[in-house]
Amino acid sequence: MAAVVRGVLRGIKEKGLANFLREARDEGYLNCLLDGNLLQTKIHNIGATLVGVDKFGNKYYEKLHDTQYGRHRWVEYAEKGRYNASQVPPEWHGWLHHITDNTGDQLLAQKTARYLVEHKQNYSGEGEELIYHSKGHALNPGQRDWTRYQPWEPKKEQA
Amino acid sequence: MAFLARALRQSNSRLSSRCPAVAASCRWISPTAAAGSPEAGAAVAPADPEMPPPREPVGGARVELPPNPEDALEVFVDGHTVRIPKGFTVLQACEVAGVDIPRFCYHSRLSIAGNCRMCLVEVEKSPKPVASCAMPALPGMKIKTNTPVAKKAREGVMEFLLMNHPLDCPICDQGGECDLQDQSMAFGADRGRFTEMKRSVVDKNLGPLVKTVMTRCIQCTRCVRFATEVAGVQDLGMLGRGSGEEIGTYVEKLMTSELSGNVIDICPVGALTSKPFAFKARNWELKGTETIDVTDAVGSNIRVDSRGPEVMRIVPRINEDINEEWISDKTRFCYDGLKRQRLNDPMIRGPDGRFKAVTWRDALTVVAEVLHQVKPEEITGVAGKLSDAESMMALKDFVNRMGSDKVLCEGNGPNPPADLRSNYLMNTGIAGLEKADVFLLVGTQPRVEAAMVNARIQKTVRATQAKVGYIGPPADFNYDHEHLGTGPQTLVEIAEGQHPFCSALQSAKNPVIIAGAGLFEREDQDALFSRIETIAKKFNVTRPDWNGLNVLLLHAAQAAALDLGLVANPAESIKSAKFLYLMGADDISLDKLPEDAFVVYQGHHGDKAVYRANVILPSSAFSEKEGTYENTEGCTQWTIPAVPTVGDARDDWKIIRALSEVAGAQLPYNSLSAVRDRISTVAPNLLHVDERELPTISSEVKPPAKQQMSSAPFKTVVENFYMTDAITRASKIMAQCSATLLKK
Numbered sequence: 001m002a003a004v005v006r007g008v009l010r011g012i013k014e015k016g017l018a019n020f021l022r023e024a025r026d027e028g029y030l031n032c033l034l035d036g037n038l039l040q041t042k043i044h045n046i047g048a049t050l051v052g053v054d055k056f057g058n059k060y061y062e063k064l065h066d067t068q069y070g071r072h073r074w075v076e077y078a079e080k081g082r083y084n085a086s087q088v089p090p091e092w093h094g095w096l097h098h099i100t101d102n103t104g105d106q107l108l109a110q111k112t113a114r115y116l117v118e119h120k121q122n123y124s125g126e127g128e129e130l131i132y133h134s135k136g137h138a139l140n141p142g143q144r145d146w147t148r149y150q151p152w153e154p155k156k157e158q159a
Numbered sequence: 160m161a162f163l164a165r166a167l168r169q170s171n172s173r174l175s176s177r178c179p180a181v182a183a184s185c186r187w188i189s190p191t192a193a194a195g196s197p198e199a200g201a202a203v204a205p206a207d208p209e210m211p212p213p214r215e216p217v218g219g220a221r222v223e224l225p226p227n228p229e230d231a232l233e234v235f236v237d238g239h240t241v242r243i244p245k246g247f248t249v250l251q252a253c254e255v256a257g258v259d260i261p262r263f264c265y266h267s268r269l270s271i272a273g274n275c276r277m278c279l280v281e282v283e284k285s286p287k288p289v290a291s292c293a294m295p296a297l298p299g300m301k302i303k304t305n306t307p308v309a310k311k312a313r314e315g316v317m318e319f320l321l322m323n324h325p326l327d328c329p330i331c332d333q334g335g336e337c338d339l340q341d342q343s344m345a346f347g348a349d350r351g352r353f354t355e356m357k358r359s360v361v362d363k364n365l366g367p368l369v370k371t372v373m374t375r376c377i378q379c380t381r382c383v384r385f386a387t388e389v390a391g392v393q394d395l396g397m398l399g400r401g402s403g404e405e406i407g408t409y410v411e412k413l414m415t416s417e418l419s420g421n422v423i424d425i426c427p428v429g430a431l432t433s434k435p436f437a438f439k440a441r442n443w444e445l446k447g448t449e450t451i452d453v454t455d456a457v458g459s460n461i462r463v464d465s466r467g468p469e470v471m472r473i474v475p476r477i478n479e480d481i482n483e484e485w486i487s488d489k490t491r492f493c494y495d496g497l498k499r500q501r502l503n504d505p506m507i508r509g510p511d512g513r514f515k516a517v518t519w520r521d522a523l524t525v526v527a528e529v530l531h532q533v534k535p536e537e538i539t540g541v542a543g544k545l546s547d548a549e550s551m552m553a554l555k556d557f558v559n560r561m562g563s564d565k566v567l568c569e570g571n572g573p574n575p576p577a578d579l580r581s582n583y584l585m586n587t588g589i590a591g592l593e594k595a596d597v598f599l600l601v602g603t604q605p606r607v608e609a610a611m612v613n614a615r616i617q618k619t620v621r622a623t624q625a626k627v628g629y630i631g632p633p634a635d636f637n638y639d640h641e642h643l644g645t646g647p648q649t650l651v652e653i654a655e656g657q658h659p660f661c662s663a664l665q666s667a668k669n670p671v672i673i674a675g676a677g678l679f680e681r682e683d684q685d686a687l688f689s690r691i692e693t694i695a696k697k698f699n700v701t702r703p704d705w706n707g708l709n710v711l712l713l714h715a716a717q718a719a720a721l722d723l724g725l726v727a728n729p730a731e732s733i734k735s736a737k738f739l740y741l742m743g744a745d746d747i748s749l750d751k752l753p754e755d756a757f758v759v760y761q762g763h764h765g766d767k768a769v770y771r772a773n774v775i776l777p778s779s780a781f782s783e784k785e786g787t788y789e790n791t792e793g794c795t796q797w798t799i800p801a802v803p804t805v806g807d808a809r810d811d812w813k814i815i816r817a818l819s820e821v822a823g824a825q826l827p828y829n830s831l832s833a834v835r836d837r838i839s840t841v842a843p844n845l846l847h848v849d850e851r852e853l854p855t856i857s858s859e860v861k862p863p864a865k866q867q868m869s870s871a872p873f874k875t876v877v878e879n880f881y882m883t884d885a886i887t888r889a890s891k892i893m894a895q896c897s898a899t900l901l902k903k
Contacts, residue, residue, distance in 0.1 A: 151805075
């Protein structure tokens with residue numbers, strides 16, 4: 001506990017109070033106070049290796065010693081409020097779930113991504129406009145036009 | 160239900176009128192045809208248990224044996240006795256016996272080539288299998304069609320045909336309706352032995368209608384024979400020998416026949432396919448609707464193939480009396496016009512001159528208000544060239560109820576000869592033209608006015624060397640003809656017997672005079688027709704057993720309009736009109752129309768006349784409605800809806816019926832059958848579908864014409880074969896055709 005207080009005081013001294021508070025909020029330390037999961041992750045992070053950061057800012061940690069095997073890789077989401085598992089992009093998914101030992105950065109370096117669609121998290125419950133709709137779906141904005149005739153346009157070539 | 164009942168009635172009348180025998184013994188689809196009808200199976204007990212029972216003729220055909228028994232002969236097909244007329248081929252004898260022989264090059268309407276060898280059968284005492292399509296049947300011939308020899312011969316021929324045929328069925332437009340595909344399944348071997356390279360042939364450019372993939376060609380020469388024999392153009396031919404043999408035009412040349420689309424149907428493989436239809440649909444996705452064509456006055460029988468709301472293609476239907484099994488290119492390829500420039504909402508022209516889409520209620524209210532403000536005699540109704548009889552009846556009744564008698568149909572001229580039916584119909588009938596031996600064409604160029612009638616004349620000329628005399632502007636014919644003159648002067652000469660062509664008419668057994676409907680537009684048409692009747696009388700053209708005096712109409716609506724009495728004078732009616740109701744009339748001249756006249760345009764295409772309209776009421780096209788049309792020979796036929804109407808459009812007669820209610824002069828019919836009941840009181844022949852009613856009164860009761868004949872030469876009536884009405888003018892394919900194929 002004393003170490004934590006000392007660390008906080010040093011931080012305030014180095015960055016100034018305003019900067020320190022902003023950083024603490026951005027890093028999610030304020031959310032920690034109400035969010036046990038995040039607090040646990042933060043505590044877990046102490047002494048772990050940061051393996052990589054993906055393009056969304058999610059941080060991937062690994063701690064090989066002193067942890068239960070199978071719980072030695074984890075992610076700290078960039079989004080501190082409404083985080084969920086679908087925010088992990090596919091290239092990091094394999095590493096995080098012990099499917100592969102290649103990190104996301106290594107996989108990206110191997111694979112050509114020219115035909116891949118940008119990863120999008122699951123927005124269920126976040127509003128209809130964010131949700132993916134198939135091309136025939138009534139809510140898809142880019143719906144197919146099933147009109148099979150071309151109507152006469154009164155404006156065109158009118159005398 | 161009503162529609163079903165009508166369809167039944169129609170099919171009944173058709174069956175009973177043409178082939179009562181077939182109606183009685185319906186042909187069943189079963190491996191052994193006789194097994195389907197129990198009484199047939201009971202009557203003919205097979206003597207030999209090994210032998211299958213005798214079958215019905217292929218396609219339920221009837222064979223008429225000649226009255227003289229010496230002209231018939233007897234052959235044996237697979238052990239069964241068949242009596243056939245002399246001159247039948249072995250293949251025809253097999254068809255009578257109910258055995259369908261596989262074939263590629265043989266086509267019943269073309270000459271026999273005998274070069275595909277697919278129809279090989281075994282004939283007893285013949286050393287080799289014989290090509291049945293080219294071998295005349297001889298008395299007592301014992302033909303065997305399913306022996307190992309015949310089967311092996313077919314298998315061998317099929318292997319040779321497939322040797323150089325590409326394996327591109329998955330990307331071939333003929334896939335699913337390909338003779339080669341079907342017959343290789345039925346008669347081909349289960350494996351090929353060919354390991355070398357396949358031959359390839361350069362594709363030919365035949366114009367915007369026919370797509371060629373010449374590597375697929377199996378050299379059946381059907382297209383070559385069709386072009387020379389039916390279309391009457393020498394465009395196609397065979398080049399080279401052996402494996403270098405190919406169909407082509409020799410020098411790069413487009414196929415300029417107006418019947419060129421038919422080579423798509425007769426090609427047994429995918430070598431000639433439809434260019435506009437390429438890769439659009441598969442034939443098993445399409446719904447076929449048997450209807451008729453309205454782009455000219457012939458009323459060709461067609462099948463409209465549709466997928467969902469879209470017409471995908473149009474193909475011919477067999478009708479021996481009208482179009483045999485051909486249709487003109489305009490009929491076949493106008494369908495893309497049905498999808499372009501469509502009127503889909505009622506519109507009103509606002510004070511700023513712009514059209515605004517409104518509801519039906521608003522549009523009809525506006526029209527009804529204006530209708531009550533004008534005097535009754537200032538109301539004029541004009542039916543267009545594509546109108547059906549029901550809507551013309553409704554239009555006439557409506558205009559009459561509003562107190563005006565100015566209702567007419569475009570193209571019928573100032574004083575149409577509507578009193579006697581025989582004065583505006585093709586009395587000989589289209590099929591009857593084949594009996595003629597001298598033709599006199601007056602002011603008509605059937606090649607562009609009615610391509611199917613022209614095909615009949617061409618067929619007759621080719622078969623019997625009939626003479627053709629033509630009076631009119633210089634024109635391009637596809638058979639031998641004599642250009643007698645360009646104007647009425649020549650008619651006078653013939654009537655007075657001074658013209659050299661008179662000798663041909665004099666010696667003719669069945670002379671035919673065909674006057675064009677373009678003459679209706681002339682001021683002196685009464686005098687012209689009385690002169691033509693003089694000629695007819697002089698050369699015995701109309702006899703009790705032969706009526707060779709014909710009028711060739713131009714538009715699908717014309718005959719029915721004259722039957723129903725839409726005969727007002729267009730020039731006078733339009734000049735005095737304050738309220739003009741155009742029902743699809745685009746080609747009537749509106750120059751004389753008063754500036755302040757209120758114009759209602761009811762139609763399916765935004766063509767010429769909409770630009771003058773104040774209110775637009777969208778209606779359905781011929782592919783979307785049930786309507787009665789009478790063709791140029793007076794044969795009544797129905798269209799059947801193939802696709803739904805577009806947007807907010809309605810049937811023509813329904814619009815007029817609704818308008819009459821809003822205007823307070825409600826017409827007394829609410830259903831199509833009620834409209835037809837009304838028609839039956841005016842022109843009962845319009846209800847007798849598929850029948851031709853012979854004229855009962857001869858034209859001699861006509862009073863003599865007092866008019867003076869002008870000496871102005873006849874004018875070309877149809878300038879552009881491919882674009883004659885609102886549908887064809889909207890079509891992109893037709894525009895392409897007129898740009899590339901018309902002779903400039």
